Amino acid sequence: MSNEITNHLFDEAELREVDRILAQFPEKMAGTLPLLWMIQEKYGWISTESMEYVGQLCEVPYDHVLGVVTFYTMYNQKPVGKVHLQICTNVSCMLRGADRIFDHISNKHNIKNKQTTPDGVYTIERVECLGSCATAPMMQVNNKEFHENLDLNKIDELLEELKQKYSN
Amino acid sequence: MVKVILKDIPDLDKLDVYVNNGGFTALKKSVTEMSPDDVIEVVKKSNLRGRGGACFPTGLKWSFMPKGNEQPKFLCCNGDESEPGSFKDREIFEKNPLQFIEGSLIAAYAIGAKAVYVYIRGEYWKWINIMNEAIRECYVKGYLGDNIMGTGFNCDMYLYKGAGAYICGEESAMMNSLEGKRGYPRIKPPFPAQKGVWGYPTTINNIETLACVPEIINKGAEWFAGIGNPKHPGTLLYGVSGHVNKPGVYELPSGTPLMTIINDYAGGVLNGKKIKMVIPGGTSMPPLTAAECENINMDNESLKEIGSAIGTGGIIVMDEDTDLVQVLTRITHFYYHESCGQCTPCREGCGWMLRVLERIEAGLGRQSDLDLLVSVAKNIEGNTICALGEAAAWPVKFTITKFLDDFKAAIPADESALPEMNKVHALRKSPQYEVLNNNKEQEIVEGLIGKVREDVKEKRSAM
Numbered sequence: 001m002s003n004e005i006t007n008h009l010f011d012e013a014e015l016r017e018v019d020r021i022l023a024q025f026p027e028k029m030a031g032t033l034p035l036l037w038m039i040q041e042k043y044g045w046i047s048t049e050s051m052e053y054v055g056q057l058c059e060v061p062y063d064h065v066l067g068v069v070t071f072y073t074m075y076n077q078k079p080v081g082k083v084h085l086q087i088c089t090n091v092s093c094m095l096r097g098a099d100r101i102f103d104h105i106s107n108k109h110n111i112k113n114k115q116t117t118p119d120g121v122y123t124i125e126r127v128e129c130l131g132s133c134a135t136a137p138m139m140q141v142n143n144k145e146f147h148e149n150l151d152l153n154k155i156d157e158l159l160e161e162l163k164q165k166y167s168n
Numbered sequence: 169m170v171k172v173i174l175k176d177i178p179d180l181d182k183l184d185v186y187v188n189n190g191g192f193t194a195l196k197k198s199v200t201e202m203s204p205d206d207v208i209e210v211v212k213k214s215n216l217r218g219r220g221g222a223c224f225p226t227g228l229k230w231s232f233m234p235k236g237n238e239q240p241k242f243l244c245c246n247g248d249e250s251e252p253g254s255f256k257d258r259e260i261f262e263k264n265p266l267q268f269i270e271g272s273l274i275a276a277y278a279i280g281a282k283a284v285y286v287y288i289r290g291e292y293w294k295w296i297n298i299m300n301e302a303i304r305e306c307y308v309k310g311y312l313g314d315n316i317m318g319t320g321f322n323c324d325m326y327l328y329k330g331a332g333a334y335i336c337g338e339e340s341a342m343m344n345s346l347e348g349k350r351g352y353p354r355i356k357p358p359f360p361a362q363k364g365v366w367g368y369p370t371t372i373n374n375i376e377t378l379a380c381v382p383e384i385i386n387k388g389a390e391w392f393a394g395i396g397n398p399k400h401p402g403t404l405l406y407g408v409s410g411h412v413n414k415p416g417v418y419e420l421p422s423g424t425p426l427m428t429i430i431n432d433y434a435g436g437v438l439n440g441k442k443i444k445m446v447i448p449g450g451t452s453m454p455p456l457t458a459a460e461c462e463n464i465n466m467d468n469e470s471l472k473e474i475g476s477a478i479g480t481g482g483i484i485v486m487d488e489d490t491d492l493v494q495v496l497t498r499i500t501h502f503y504y505h506e507s508c509g510q511c512t513p514c515r516e517g518c519g520w521m522l523r524v525l526e527r528i529e530a531g532l533g534r535q536s537d538l539d540l541l542v543s544v545a546k547n548i549e550g551n552t553i554c555a556l557g558e559a560a561a562w563p564v565k566f567t568i569t570k571f572l573d574d575f576k577a578a579i580p581a582d583e584s585a586l587p588e589m590n591k592v593h594a595l596r597k598s599p600q601y602e603v604l605n606n607n608k609e610q611e612i613v614e615g616l617i618g619k620v621r622e623d624v625k626e627k628r629s630a631m
Contacts, residue, residue, distance in 0.1 A: 024324075027347065029347060029349070030346060030347050032348035032349075033345065033348055034328070034329065037329060068350055071508075072290075072331035072350075073331070073332035075332075090252045091252050091410070091447075091499060091502075092415075094494070128250075128252070128505055128506065129502065130291045131254065131255045133482065134416045134417065135415070136415070140291060144294075145293070
């Protein structure tokens with residue numbers, strides 16, 4: 001683990017950010033989650049190579065990083081579409097028609113849960129409660145923005161907008 | 169109407185507006201005029217109880233922290249908020265983040281922590297950005313870091329972004345997550361105040377709990393203790409969702425009647441329908457029937473009396489047309505998905521309950537399934553490291569027992585129409601089984617075992 005890192009996945013500015021993050025904790029292992037977030041932010045998903053890299057930076061074995069990546073649901077273990085649609089289907093959203101939204105997108109784009117359209121634009125996923133129960137039904141896009149109070153009549157429009165926004 | 173956290177002041181999330189409205193005076197007062205023990209004493213007197221679900225007295229929790237500065241001590245703020253039906257902390261991050269920051273600094277002073285970690289669930293991207301900005305501004309203006317407000321008090325605050333795991337809302341799982349590990353709950357004892365994050369004394373408080381603290385210091389313990397139900401005082405952030413006209417977060421005194429919240433604040437049930445079931449505090453809390461809703465006050469003591477609890481104050485309302493089998497299946501799917509997998513009863517039990525419920529939902533249930541579900545739930549409850557076991561078991565146990573007719577109706581009356589799944593099932597429907605059953609099978613089986621023993625003896629003696 002003390003081996004020199006030869007192939008850097010972060011540039012110099014990012015490595016300074018890594019140092020800033022690691023300085024917040026008494027132990028380097030604590031950097032595992034934040035550094036994985038940085039990887040996902042940059043590359044869109046977390047590859048075996050990047051898990052090894054994070055392990056080297058945090059001075060923990062690759063196995064530890066793999067354990068973390070597979071435990072937390074927000075880390076993408078394979079590439080996803082440009083527009084990653086995560087639709088909450090938990091109770092409050094279900095009561096407000098989340099399944100209809102999911103089925104509509106699923107049928108229209110011919111993709112099932114966790115699948116990506118052949119053109120690599122949309123990935124659809126059923127997820128658990130996102131803490132947006134008062135504005136149900138809702139979905140999260142690309143692990144970031146919340147789209148709340150979804151309307152079945154306006155969902156196609158919204159998807160088109162998102163495609164334009166994230167295709168470039 | 170008294171408001172402690174979500175005050176009706178525009179732009180209160182801006183630092184200058186917050187300071188102009190008396191912001192950070194409580195911190196200054198605590199640090200300059202009071203000793204840490206004084207602060208703990210005031211919070212104890214105010215009878216502030218944790219808002220994360222367990223309602224543990226906050227002052228008492230702080231007093232468990234060891235005195236002295238031989239070792240580092242930490243404060244962790246729990247903003248994981250993943251219980252379905254809960255969405256109150258994000259309201260605090262959005263509307264009044266600085267009061268939370270001030271409250272956590274007062275807590276850090278009281279327990280002697282030099283660093284505060286704010287753990288926020290990864291899905292709250294927008295609110296994480298808000299908090300990052302608020303923390304950055306506080307550093308720039310001297311409300312965080314070294315020599316805060318010229319008082320000589322030092323404290324750092326770091327934001328930690330979760331990555332999607334309900335279990336990290338459990339305090340010991342959160343500590344593991346903060347250490348960069350999988351979110352596995354730890355066995356207690358040792359309690360966090362003895363051996364917490366990185367092995368050092370740690371206090372973990374909910375965001376809402378900490379946001380109450382500045383007002384308690386400013387207006388006094390008696391003022392706070394006088395709001396709402398004296399046994400569980402203060403205001404609570406009730407999050408109402410489901411079949412209501414105006415879902416949202418409403419800050420009201422504890423002990424506000426449930427029907428007042430639903431009808432006067434949340435705009436009543438959608439389309440004027442009747443209530444079938446209400447979950448009072450996030451999906452893990454035992455649900456209430458329509459009759460129980462009528463006269464119940466929303467505070468922990470009142471709910472405890474009828475066998476439920478306030479939890480996180482996330483109220484989910486379901487109207488008379490709701491399919492409870494579907495609801496319970498969905499809830500169970502959540503706990504099945506979120507079980508960390510350490511304890512067998514929870515890991516396996518949640519899967520069993522889910523599969524049986526899915527069978528019932530598909531119209532292939534058996535009358536015996538309902539007893540089976542309750543029996544599995546009872547065997548999870550109390551047999552796990554953390555409370556996720558109870559969280560998964562209670563909805564199943566209580567929804568089925570309280571709404572038995574709904575579940576019975578979902579099961580076909582003519583069970584013989586079902587395919588016989590396996591040998592055991594087939595045997596139970598066969599005449600041989602009836603014979604065994606009627607003729608005291610126990611004796612027959614014991615008789616057979618006795619015969620085998622005799623045979624073995626005979627063979628041995630012949631050798």
